[in-house]
Amino acid sequence: MEHNGQQVGRPRDSRVDEAITAAVRKLLGEVGYAGLTVAAVAECAGIGKASIYRRYATKHEMIFAAVVHGEVLEVPPDTGSLLGDLTALARVIVGHLSNPAAAGALMSLLGEIAADPTLAERFTTTFVDPERAGNAELLERAVRRGELERLPDIDLFHAMFGGTVLSWLFISHHDPHDLPERLARFVCAALRSAAHQPLPSDRVPAVADERSVAPDGRSRP
Amino acid sequence: MEHNGQQVGRPRDSRVDEAITAAVRKLLGEVGYAGLTVAAVAECAGIGKASIYRRYATKHEMIFAAVVHGEVLEVPPDTGSLLGDLTALARVIVGHLSNPAAAGALMSLLGEIAADPTLAERFTTTFVDPERAGNAELLERAVRRGELERLPDIDLFHAMFGGTVLSWLFISHHDPHDLPERLARFVCAALRSAAHQPLPSDRVPAVADERSVAPDGRSRP
DNA sequence: ATCCTTTCGAGACTGTAGTTTCGAAACTAT
DNA sequence: ATAGTTTCGAAACTACAGTCTCGAAAGGAT
Numbered sequence: 001m002e003h004n005g006q007q008v009g010r011p012r013d014s015r016v017d018e019a020i021t022a023a024v025r026k027l028l029g030e031v032g033y034a035g036l037t038v039a040a041v042a043e044c045a046g047i048g049k050a051s052i053y054r055r056y057a058t059k060h061e062m063i064f065a066a067v068v069h070g071e072v073l074e075v076p077p078d079t080g081s082l083l084g085d086l087t088a089l090a091r092v093i094v095g096h097l098s099n100p101a102a103a104g105a106l107m108s109l110l111g112e113i114a115a116d117p118t119l120a121e122r123f124t125t126t127f128v129d130p131e132r133a134g135n136a137e138l139l140e141r142a143v144r145r146g147e148l149e150r151l152p153d154i155d156l157f158h159a160m161f162g163g164t165v166l167s168w169l170f171i172s173h174h175d176p177h178d179l180p181e182r183l184a185r186f187v188c189a190a191l192r193s194a195a196h197q198p199l200p201s202d203r204v205p206a207v208a209d210e211r212s213v214a215p216d217g218r219s220r221p
Numbered sequence: 222m223e224h225n226g227q228q229v230g231r232p233r234d235s236r237v238d239e240a241i242t243a244a245v246r247k248l249l250g251e252v253g254y255a256g257l258t259v260a261a262v263a264e265c266a267g268i269g270k271a272s273i274y275r276r277y278a279t280k281h282e283m284i285f286a287a288v289v290h291g292e293v294l295e296v297p298p299d300t301g302s303l304l305g306d307l308t309a310l311a312r313v314i315v316g317h318l319s320n321p322a323a324a325g326a327l328m329s330l331l332g333e334i335a336a337d338p339t340l341a342e343r344f345t346t347t348f349v350d351p352e353r354a355g356n357a358e359l360l361e362r363a364v365r366r367g368e369l370e371r372l373p374d375i376d377l378f379h380a381m382f383g384g385t386v387l388s389w390l391f392i393s394h395h396d397p398h399d400l401p402e403r404l405a406r407f408v409c410a411a412l413r414s415a416a417h418q419p420l421p422s423d424r425v426p427a428v429a430d431e432r433s434v435a436p437d438g439r440s441r442p
Numbered sequence: 443a444t445c446c447t448t449t450c451g452a453g454a455c456t457g458t459a460g461t462t463t464c465g466a467a468a469c470t471a472t
Numbered sequence: 473a474t475a476g477t478t479t480c481g482a483a484a485c486t487a488c489a490g491t492c493t494c495g496a497a498a499g500g501a502t
Binding site: 032033034035103104105107108109110111112113114115116120124128132153155156158159160162163164165166167168170171172173174179182183186187189190192193 | 253254255256324326328329330331332333334335336341345349353374376377379380381383384385386387388389391392393394395400403404407408410411413414
């Protein structure tokens with residue numbers, strides 16, 4: 001009988017996992033989200049389709065994992081000022097969203113997410129929550145530094161910062177080269193002003209704690 | 222030979238056009254973007270699939286036309302204050318994006334647009350440009366009213382306002398009920414601050430407290 | 443060493459849905 | 473009227489997601 005947590009049977013080859021994500025990213029850049037087929041991923045990775053569906057329930061989950069995996073936005077280091085920090089954060093976001101492979105896929109993925117609560121849940125815990133936490137940390141630095149009197153509306157700030165970049169790139173299709181400076185200056189001004197105003201409401205959006213989703217998102221057969 | 226503008230051959234039945242868009246909207250509300258099939262649209266409209274593909278090159282174009290047609294965001298009427306106008310504008314955007322049918326479709330559409338320059342062009346002229354023009358008009362009112370010293374960065378404002386709502390709804394999945402007030406207040410503060418800053422500089426004022434945000438009395442139209 | 447379980451690549455199979463083809467019908471021009 | 477053109481609905485075509493089976497291989501357990 002099997003020991004605690006130890007798997008019985010042939011273990012999964014981690015090289016297969018890497019080959020899948022590498023193939024997905026490569027093909028996303030070449031043929032785009034709509035042109036991506038599971039068969040092509042398998043061939044490009046030199047594996048069988050079964051090895052893909054053993055790991056991911058659907059094609060979308062496969063793409064999701066390949067696009068989001070490890071892409072959690074790191075909090076930029078302390079630059080010494082709120083304006084500097086915001087500029088650096090905007091640069092990180094722009095950098096990630098300018099990657100053509102992940103970029104187009106992310107939008108299509110958001111479409112899927114809008115119609116698939118399971119995927120939405122995973123997306124939130126994997127991507128959204130950490131990113132918002134990073135934003136919060138950045139703002140707390142400004143409070144400690146004395147640049148802000150109190151913590152601003154984190155949820156609004158988070159939606160605004162990322163949402164602006166998203167809209168700038170994928171709706172307006174503007175050149176992002178000077179967006180970080182413009183956005184950071186604008187938001188910085190808003191934060192300094194808003195810090196003097198009372199918050200519109202005092203509801204605390206409790207984050208639903210979900211427990212134990214398998215790391216690979218696939219319940220074992 | 223054909224006369225000026227007159228079409229030769231059997232004319233299109235305008236009832237078919239109407240039936241298509243009506244069927245798309247009806248089905249989007251029932252089954253969502255991912256569950257929408259061309260066959261279902263054809264059956265629901267009581268027509269053949271060929272009549273759809275004669276009008277639209279792809280399924281996505283069909284949905285795009287059905288969703289965007291006539292949905293151009295109207296500029297809300299003058300409420301007498303910038304804050305009021307911004308709140309009203311945010312309510313309009315939230316209202317449109319909260320429509321489940323259009324909402325999921327828009328995100329998936331943005332994914333297609335990222336990979337299809339033709340669709341991107343149509344989307345820009347049909348949807349993005351008019352919306353930005355509407356935003357500009359609203360800000361010009363504030364300048365005429367004397368609330369703003371000069372016209373702010375229109376492109377940034379446009380991306381920020383719509384992008385924030387987009388992110389709030391489809392990335393953070395938050396409740397939008399009080400978003401218009403929060404967003405409008407925040408952006409209003411930013412506009413007032415940014416209006417009397419030099420545009421191309423990166424000055425770093427310490428904690429220069431400005432209490433000039435007093436005239437905030439009205440909040441509702 | 444020998445089972446037992448699981449993963450592996452490969453390929454066949456199925457159902458669904460986007461797209462195209464086809465004969466008939468509708469309309470204009472001569 | 474008749475030829476030419478375009479639209480119509482129905483049906484055929486095609487691609488692909490997703491599933492399954494196969495024989496082989498890689499572990500762990502006894």
